[in-house]
Amino acid sequence: MATMRQTELRYNPAELDQKWQARWEATGIYRVRDDDPRPKWYELTMYPYPSGDLHIGHWYAMAPADAHARFRHMQGYNVLHPMGFDAFGLPAENAAIKRGIHPYVWTMSNIENMRRQLRSMGAIYDWSREIVCCLPEYYKWNQWLFLKFYQAGLAYRALAAANWCDSCQTTLANEQVVNGLCERCDTTVYRREMEQWFLRTTRYADKLLQMDEIDWPEKIKTMQRNWIGRSEGVQISFDLSHLGLQEREIATFTTRIDTIYGVTLMVLAPEHPLVAKLTTPDRKAEVEAYVLQARRQTEVERLSTEREKTGVFLGSYCVNRLNGERVPLFIADYALLTYGTGAVMGVPAHDQRDYDFAKRYGLPVRVVVASPGWRGEELAQAWVGPGVMVNSGPFNGLPSDEAKGRIAGHIEGGKWGRRTVSYHMRDWLVSRQRYWGTPIPVIYCDHCGMLPVREEDLPVLLPEDAEFRPTGESPLKLHQGFFNTTCHQCHGPARRETDTLDTFFDSSWYFLRYASPHEDQAPFDPALARQWCPVDQYTGGAEHAVMHLLYARFFTKVMRDLGIVSFGEPFLRLYNQGTIIAGGAKMSKSRGNVVAPDEYVQALGADVVRAYLMFLGPWEQGGDWSDSGINGMARWLNRVWELAQRDPQELDASPVVMGKAEADRLRIPIGAEHQKKVRELQRAIHKTVKRVIADLDRFKFNTALAALMELTNAMARAWEQGGVDSATWREGVEKLLLLLAPMAPHITEELWERTGHAYSIHQQALPQWDEALAADEVITLVVQVNGKVRDRLQVPADISEEEAKRLALASPRVQSFTQGKRVEKLVYVPGKLVSVVVE
RNA sequence: GCCGAAGUGGCGGAAUGGUAGACGCGACGGUCUCAAAAACCGUUGGGGGGCAACUCCCGUGUCGGUUCGACUCCGACCUUCGGCACCA
Structure with a gap:
């Protein structure tokens, strides 16, 4: 700079x-x-x-x-x-x-x-x-809200494979993992089994999908919809009773129940709780090796879509109750424990992943939904579209879309499953193993178990002294004064929860706190x-x-x-x-x-920086800062400074305006020239007011400022040419300052004062515009011949259609293109143009 | 791979069916100055024709389409940027 x-x-x-x-x-x-x-x-x-x-x-x-x-x-x-x-x-x-x-x-x-x-x-x-949400007066209410959530069954503690960032030394919410990397530091995130606190966001999935009430960018709504990822389908169980286990069936979720007769394999997530029980002794070694290898993989590796589908046969089978067929059980890492039931019914003919898997392991590909041109040949890839049901027992011949409902009904009738909904979104993991956050208000008593802290004992204060060395556990665990406490129920020794809350907890309700920021009896x-x-x-x-x-x-x-x-x-x-x-x-x-x-700000003032940032381009698209660009804004505000402080009395002394005064005195028609000049400036002023208000309303600061620049250009020109009176000039200055005030609050306040107005410009109402004064009396009528602009005529704004067409055809320039040709069509757009179509 | 947004002068951008390039930056020329800076005035999409006032052609990522007329609407493609990505 x-x-x-x-x-x-x-x-x-x-x-x-x-x-x-x-x-x-x-x-x-x-x-x-x-x-x-x-x-x-x-x-x-x-x-x-x-x-x-x-x-x-x-x-x-x-x-x-x-x-x-x-x-x-x-x-x-x-x-x-x-x-x-x-x-x-x-x-x-x-x-x-x-x-x-x-x-x-x-x-x-x-x-x-x-x-x-x-x-x-x-x-x-x-x-x-x-x-300031790190102060107890704020985070006390985080704790209070946490307790409300807990009492409502919306906050719970569970052992789960949490996202672990080794660099941040803490767990992360799913939303904070981007492509398998920590959103904050780009470190690879691992899965780690841990006792963690969750908020039941999934219970609100459907309510969160309702967005009719909110006027938000479609893009954000779509992102939220995709993130929640609702899909309707059927949860259906496959029979395991022949294995003599305690579990007599295994559940799976599918959105394509119409393909149920095409199931030729069942894939479980490697972490699925039934894996050990379903593995036959001869397959044990191989299965365990695969599970171990899957667990070692990072999210990034596991998420790679290019990877080959791998898996291992468990040695046992489940039974498809619709056709009584034996279905081999596999584990494969493309099945996720966290989605649906953690088990996928594999339909190679109608799901590309299952197809790839079946091809690799030599499993049958059985078509059950025939695509329009299908003649019974082998598929080169999965057919995922709709079609006619085949190989599907009583449902053959039905369109697959219709079969979905029929089969679902059949399954529900047989008590083998039910229609259900699955979501991509998971519950929000809110506990963090760090010091600088809101302590989770829970204690663990050897005698009474886990207890929420009583409301009257809030806030649970962060101890001021702590050892911040990251150990993978909260530093609070090392702080004896914090860690050891007394059970409020049995008065015996107890330990405090040492995890703290995700900072998104703070920002989830802060907007409410501003309504009454110092309230001390409630969050607000x-x-x-x-x-x-x-x-x-x-x-x-x-x-x-x-x-x-x-x-x-x-x-x-x-x-x-x-x-x-x-x-x-x-x-x-x-x-x-x-x-x-x-x-x-x-x-x-x-x-x-x-x-x-x-x-x-130091060199040019806050107004120049503010206005320049707004002028760069449309706010929603961002902007490219340039050091030379900001000078343009400084130059313009400088011009405003000078323009606003001119002495308007000088205008009344100009010959044209003098002529008007003279004319008035002599009671003869006033100077047409003067009238025209005043009207011109008036029109510029009122048009600007209208434009700027419309632009500011929609956050179009760049065009609002451009309109104000045009006004200053028009005013400077009017001054130079003379002919306007001091009253119109003053109106221009006043409205210019008022419209500019939101963007450049300091300079406009100063000029407001200097032009003899009372403090403060920021307590004034926005100027009004008069539609009649903003209206054009003369318009440019564009004349096109076969779509090309051939002439521009200055005509009265209220010109009739007939007159406009007559003038257009009479134009010599137009005639040079229509000479000797037949006019086939004449299009008239009021206030805009005449379009002549010739052969 | 899927979804979304965008593509306009040397640059940031304006115009959402009707004069493309508002407004600003930069550049060039001029005024002021011993000189410079600042300021102010003028020119500034490309090409052709004319001594000239002027005039014609081309031009909004590419190719098609709709229309009297397309930066704007429709179809296909290319590029860039976002988002999602084995979700059964």
Whole structure:
């Protein structure tokens, strides 16, 4: 940045920023009042993790969100646009391990710094509502909510193969595993059998699929739908009674019950609990080797779709009750224990995976759904489409879609299974083996067993001193003062749960806390939550589609069912901004293209940085920062500065306007020239008001700013050409400032004052536009001949169709193309064009 | 592999069936200056014709289609970016 040639501003931006930020704070104009009679508008942007430095990405997310909130404010809403910090999490603890700073100290000093940086943005945040979720006043309510979930049977502890990140030394939720790698550090994730805490998100799968109430980008809704992955099918059991085991059958789930007569193998997940019992002695060694090898595989290896289908025969069989056939039992790692029942009925003819597996192990491929052209030949690949039933006993001849229902009914009648639904989504694993999070409020008593902490004993405080060395277990386990406790039931010795909660737990309900951030009897004041919530407009990055955004919806639905809130969706509208990059590439320290906003704010002022970020391009598509580009914004605000402060009296002295005054005095018709000029400027002003309001409403900051630039260009031209009067000019300046105020709050406040208006511009209503004044009196009528533009005619806006067609055909330029040709068709679009079609 | 979004001047982008390139950056020319910076004014998609006012042709990833008219709608393909990915 130091090397850039930079615009020299006519004003001192740093001074201006400081002056107004202090004034706003002193006069409390952004203090949000609960008793304000205006309609409420809750506009929230995702709160940041306190990394310690507010980078340009934060500015890109927050400055436009602030402008939009300010816009709603000027539209007459009582706006809540709060800010806080997502303050629990690993970086703080890692800093503690690396540099010996306590996570609390590290986090709070980062927050201190970021608060200062955030203030420099000049946003309307009401800092008295700030929330910091690593403070006991906040996390106490995490614990309280956890207990509610527990009592409702929605939080449970279970032994499960959890996702383990060796670098983070903790378990992860499924959503935090991306392609088998840890979402945070890209370390390979392993499966590890552990006792873990889960929230029953699956119980809410169907409710989470209902998205009619929410106005969200289709993309995010689709991602959530895919993540939940609902599929309807049939759970059907195969008979094992001939084996003389305690288990008399084995269940499997299928969405293709129409292919049941084509089952020629059964595949179990290697971890399936029946594997040992179903393995015959002669197959034992091979089976055990395969299970061991499968367990050793990482998620990445196991997820690779290119891999050959491998498996091992268990030596035993189950029986397909529909046709009494013996079906060989296999284990194969393409069967997942966590989906359906952990067992797959293999239909090689109609499932490509089963086909590959059958080919490899020489198993029969039996067609039961005939594709349209099938003549009984062998299949080169699985046929997965619909068709006519064959080789399927009583169902032969039916279309497969119809057979599905019939067969399902038949199975239910025989009590061999039932129609059911499976989901891709799993329960949310919320326990983490780390220190810097909310302690899970549970104790283990030798005598009484596992007990939730009593509500009156909350919060379970994080001990201030702890050994942060990562061991794979929570550092809290090593802290005797924390670990050892007393059972509130039998008063005997007990141990505390030492795992802490996933930080997504915090962000799943934080939006409710802003309604009453200092409430100490409940997570939030119910009346205030009802008043402010749900969030009317949420903004943030799309990367949280299946984590934060799904969890927050889950929480809200649970809280509604528990009677804690009265609505079922946390965020009514969602808007995802894109990502800001620099020089066409993602910003990163290694590339050396990281933009530090503070330097630009210092040199050019917050307004230039804010407005430039909004001007770069459509917010949802992200933008490419350029050092020279920002100068354009500085140059323009500089022009606004100068333009707004011109003395409009000078205009009245111009000859054209003088002529008007003279004409008035002499009571003769006023100067047509003057009238025309005034009308022109008026039209520009009113068109701009209309455009900018429409654009800001839809987050189109780039075109809103472009429209304002056009207005300043028109005003500068009008001034130069003369002929407009001071009143029209003043109207232009006033409306320009009001429309610009949400985006550039400091300079507009200063100019508002300097142009003789009362404090504060941010408490004014948005300007109105007059449709009649915005309307064109003369339009450009485009004339096309055979689709090509051949002439442009200036005509009155209210021209009749006949007149327009007559003028079009009379145009010499048009005639040079229609000469001697027959006009076949004339198309007229009012206010736009005449299209002439000739042979 | 499947799903979704996008592809427009030197660059960021505008226009969602009707004047393609608004607005801005950059570049070039000029004014001011001893000079430079800043500022201001002008030009700026490509090609052809004309001394000139001007005028014609081509042009929105590629190829087709619908239409009087397509950046915009439809079909196929290419590229880029996101998301999902053995889910039975």
